[in-house]
Amino acid sequence: MENAKEAAAAPATDTPKEASVPAATAGGGAGLRGVVAASSSIGDVNGEQGILIYQGYNIHDLAAHSTFEETVYLLWHGRLPTQTELDAFKREIGAHYKLPPQVVELIRAFPREAEPMDMLRTAVSALDFYDRECCDISREGALRTATRLTAQFPVLVAAIERIRNGQDPIPAKPELDIATNFLYMLKGDMPSEREARIFNICLILHADHELNASTFTARVVAGTLADIYGAVTAAIAALSGPLHGGANTNVMKMLLEIGELDKAEDFVKNALAQKKKIMGIGHAVYKTEDPRATHLRRFSQEVGESKGETKWYEISRKIEEYIHREKGMYPNVDFYSASTYYMMGIPLELYTPIFAVSRISGWTAHVLEQYANNKLIRPRAEYIGPRDLKYVPIGER
Ligand code: COA
DSSP states (O other), rough: OOOOHHHHSSSSHHHHHOOOOGGGOOGGGTTTTTOOOOOOEEEEEEETTTEEEEEEHHHHHHHHHOOOHHHHHHHSSOOOOOOHHHHHHHHHHTTOOOOHHHHHHHHHHSSSOOHHHHHHHHOOOHHHHGTTTTTTHHHHHHHHHHHHHHHHHHHHHHHHHHHTOOOOOOOOTTOOOOHHHHHHHSSSSSHHHHHHHHHHHHHHHOOOOOSSSSHHHHHHTTTOOOOOHHHHHHHHHHTSSSOOOOOOHHHHHHHHHHHGGGHHHHHHHHHHHHTTOOOTOOOOOOOSSSSHHHHHHHHHHHHHEEEEEEEEHHHHHHHHHHHHHHHHBBOOHHHHHHHHHHHHTOOOGGGHHHHHHHEEEEEEEEHHHHHTTOOOOOOOOOOSSOOOOOOOOOOGG
């Protein structure tokens, strides 16, 4: 080798011999698809058949009969509550709706143009300071923190929306459930019973999804025995990305850009020709219809019809049909939640924070499970860089 530059650029011929991670276990380059990274009794995704279960219960049964609060209890305790237990849990949630005033002041200090998802991340991180129990990661202590966070998430998101629009937050009503309260705090009007029920089911549908990117993130952080606030703050950051929860806002931006039904096919055709991804379409696990999309498609149509505006539902249908015909792909949870929320009058920037209002239940369920049987999560990387390079003093490079 003539000089160090050449040495650095040369292929590392000795890499295979020295590789310290067996190639068979190396999956990082492929996004860990199919790698089982934890044992869990919380939820299961059957990607071939399109079945999602929480603690043994099919998501379709929970959507038909359950409430978000009951589902949260199920995720955390592994069984459905009795009426007395559910009533007590709802009272506990109601008692924690109030935010520390310092956190409200902090939100007021954020730049108005900041993304609500980023504001949520920073506000949740700050909640830690005002929770004297924040470091208690015993099952009982962690459950109490999980309850507080689940109660405070919707209040935070509604407060963020009001404050960034120059309005004062509307105090939560302790007697209301999370879904009704959220819609009430957003606009100051009580939602119709049907709208609150639809939103409640949306929260059930988003509650857990096995080792998705944000839940895995939460487990990795909890695995270091950091507190729940740290785990959840990191999970919010993971959820915000457009390949994860951030897709729902982008779906609505796309629908608005398309604008008219007769432009939908051309838009998708052009996007695919440019190798662009259509947001809300495709899934890392489902090879058939995402069972959550089945409900959300129905809600998109129903809410649209009730408001006398089915255009966004119809454009979505057109995109879905086209992409299924051409690419054999299906919509995921984010595709129809976009037009459902839009027709409910919810601002676009809140779609991903709303996902977090629900997913806090799944994140905390997984954090509780991680703490209960903890092992530091520390995989290996398959090293593919050069080795044995000779250090060259800076003046000689
Ligand atoms: N639009 C167009 N093509 C898509 C696509 C989409 N939304 N999603 C996947 N594809 C195509 C890819 O271009 C790729 O094609 P190629 O093999 O010709 O290169 C193939 O399908 C596999 O895609 P890949 O991204 O490797 O699959 P994945 O399993 O990693 O994808 C997602 C999972 C969710 C990241 C991906 O489908 C996506 O980016 N969807 C849009 C974002 C979204 O809705 N995220 C929310 C998920 S709940």
